[in-house]
Amino acid sequence: MNKEDFFIKHISNSKYIGDDGAFIDGFVYSMDAFFENVHFKKEWMSLKQIAYKSMIVNISDAIAMNAKPKYALLSVAIPKTYTNKDLKSLTKGFKKACKEFDIKIIGGDTIQNEKLDISITIVSKTSNPIFRTGAKNGDLVCYTGTLGETRKDLEKLFKNDKISKNSKFIKPILNPEFFYHISKYVNASMDISDGLFLDLEKLSKSSKIGFEFFENISEDIGISGEEYELLFTFDEKNKEKIEKIAKKYNVKLNIFAKAINGEFKTEYKNHHFKD
Amino acid sequence: MNKEDFFIKHISNSKYIGDDGAFIDGFVYSMDAFFENVHFKKEWMSLKQIAYKSMIVNISDAIAMNAKPKYALLSVAIPKTYTNKDLKSLTKGFKKACKEFDIKIIGGDTIQNEKLDISITIVSKTSNPIFRTGAKNGDLVCYTGTLGETRKDLEKLFKNDKISKNSKFIKPILNPEFFYHISKYVNASMDISDGLFLDLEKLSKSSKIGFEFFENISEDIGISGEEYELLFTFDEKNKEKIEKIAKKYNVKLNIFAKAINGEFKTEYKNHHFKD
Numbered sequence: 001m002n003k004e005d006f007f008i009k010h011i012s013n014s015k016y017i018g019d020d021g022a023f024i025d026g027f028v029y030s031m032d033a034f035f036e037n038v039h040f041k042k043e044w045m046s047l048k049q050i051a052y053k054s055m056i057v058n059i060s061d062a063i064a065m066n067a068k069p070k071y072a073l074l075s076v077a078i079p080k081t082y083t084n085k086d087l088k089s090l091t092k093g094f095k096k097a098c099k100e101f102d103i104k105i106i107g108g109d110t111i112q113n114e115k116l117d118i119s120i121t122i123v124s125k126t127s128n129p130i131f132r133t134g135a136k137n138g139d140l141v142c143y144t145g146t147l148g149e150t151r152k153d154l155e156k157l158f159k160n161d162k163i164s165k166n167s168k169f170i171k172p173i174l175n176p177e178f179f180y181h182i183s184k185y186v187n188a189s190m191d192i193s194d195g196l197f198l199d200l201e202k203l204s205k206s207s208k209i210g211f212e213f214f215e216n217i218s219e220d221i222g223i224s225g226e227e228y229e230l231l232f233t234f235d236e237k238n239k240e241k242i243e244k245i246a247k248k249y250n251v252k253l254n255i256f257a258k259a260i261n262g263e264f265k266t267e268y269k270n271h272h273f274k275d
Numbered sequence: 276m277n278k279e280d281f282f283i284k285h286i287s288n289s290k291y292i293g294d295d296g297a298f299i300d301g302f303v304y305s306m307d308a309f310f311e312n313v314h315f316k317k318e319w320m321s322l323k324q325i326a327y328k329s330m331i332v333n334i335s336d337a338i339a340m341n342a343k344p345k346y347a348l349l350s351v352a353i354p355k356t357y358t359n360k361d362l363k364s365l366t367k368g369f370k371k372a373c374k375e376f377d378i379k380i381i382g383g384d385t386i387q388n389e390k391l392d393i394s395i396t397i398v399s400k401t402s403n404p405i406f407r408t409g410a411k412n413g414d415l416v417c418y419t420g421t422l423g424e425t426r427k428d429l430e431k432l433f434k435n436d437k438i439s440k441n442s443k444f445i446k447p448i449l450n451p452e453f454f455y456h457i458s459k460y461v462n463a464s465m466d467i468s469d470g471l472f473l474d475l476e477k478l479s480k481s482s483k484i485g486f487e488f489f490e491n492i493s494e495d496i497g498i499s500g501e502e503y504e505l506l507f508t509f510d511e512k513n514k515e516k517i518e519k520i521a522k523k524y525n526v527k528l529n530i531f532a533k534a535i536n537g538e539f540k541t542e543y544k545n546h547h548f549k550d
Contacts, residue, residue, distance in 0.1 A: 010362065033352060
């Protein structure tokens with residue numbers, strides 16, 4: 001068992017843990033860390049891009065649970081060397097995400113630290129949360145968009161190559177309106193943060209299902225993390241309705257497997273570059 | 276303007292910011308960071324004590340707003356070198372605080388990092404929040420317990436001297452039941468985290484009042500931070516009721532000033548040892 005799993009196992013057996021966020025009485029609470037030299041290197045992105053992405057990866061969790069993000073709390077540890085201009089760039093990134101998703105920053109903490117370490121809590125609202133546990137035998141399994149680019153861009157960054165500022169590694173693309181629209185047809189969902197294979201393993205464990213793949217999924221696609229695409233399952237009878245809505249929002253659907261009795265495990269480990 | 280104030284000024288003009296927590300529709304949301312080499316050094320406390328204190332300083336905010344903490348989200352960055360035994364010690368500290376205050380851990384994030392950096396969000400409930408803005412002209416101003424010891428203990432730690440494991444620096448003492456009981460008589464409140472002088476300056480700014488001190492407050496008392504005692508104001512007519520309740524809960528009261536027209540500023544800077 002890795003340390004993260006060991007820690008989580010010992011900290012709580014709460015029913016709320018194990019999904020993208022915790023659903024309680026109409027609210028979804030989610031919290032993610034975004035730390036320098038763990039999730040990013042400062043050479044890779046501007047401070048505005050870093051702050052923006054730190055919000056987006058958190059907002060992604062809310063959307064994957066069919067919740068609308070409302071409030072954010074930010075814990076921001078800032079290097080002593082940062083100038084007021086640097087601080088302004090950071091606030092611009094946070095505020096850009098807040099504006100796009102209509103989120104209010106309601107609190108948090110600011111401290112001085114050796115490096116830029118951000119933790120964000122998002123409070124969201126939903127009347128119809130979608131969990132990782134809801135996939136049913138026979139469901140079709142689908143992800144949005146294109147997978148693989150993020151990992152390739154990350155490899156480039158490690159080789160000190162430049163990547164496009166439109167790379168999903170810099171600026172993940174979320175599709176909230178599409179997902180809220182199809183939500184009534186969706187049985188289980190999560191975002192793809194660790195890579196499709198690892199996230200399928202989590203979905204398998206949560207919903208107690210296996211997968212019958214329609215075709216082989218390449219490693220390029222399966223182990224690319226931080227994609228923040230949506231992974232979800234639905235009854236085959238809703239396929240056309242979902243495809244129609246996807247077309248309307250210009251979202252690419254990849255229906256790649258059927259949920260079956262069984263269990264899915266991957267041999268791949270967490271891609272995060274800290275390991 | 277220091278960097279923290281600069282950042283906060285630029286990040287949000289939200290009415291929710293500027294108190295111990297943000298009150299929205301019956302809930303109070305508060306978030307505090309507790310970082311290695313910023314708030315503690317690992318030689319000073321056991322991992323269990325660190326985790327426990329990281330929770331307590333957050334719970335203190337909820338109590339100071341007359342809210343009952345219900346849920347916690349933890350962002351925990353853990354050094355690679357930590358053993359499973361270390362992780363267990365951490366979880367024990369978190370769980371001890373949760374048990375004492377009947378809090379459920381509902382989520383968060385665990386990552387690998389160079390040092391132990393904790394951020395915690397507490398979700399609390401209250402039907403009668405108390406803000407820093409509520410102090411009225413003529414109010415009596417009071418703090419609980421004894422101030423000064425924490426700073427002395429911190430100085431000892433810097434000199435590599437030992438301190439008692441019962442030191443409030445290791446284990447802050449909160450008085451939730453006392454405060455909930457007197458809450459209906461309280462006009463404004465906050466916890467003492469930066470030191471009485473600095474916190475009085477904040478209270479002055481929030482409530483737009485000054486203070487007439489009944490006697491001189493020594494530097495020993497005024498600049499001792501991380502005390503987590505309660506600072507609050509109330510109408511003189513409620514003095515006896517509050518004193519009676521304090522006696523019942525064995526809480527020491529120090530009524531040291533009267534709120535007057537004016538403004539209070541201190542020449543002292545934030546005591547946190549990061550500076």
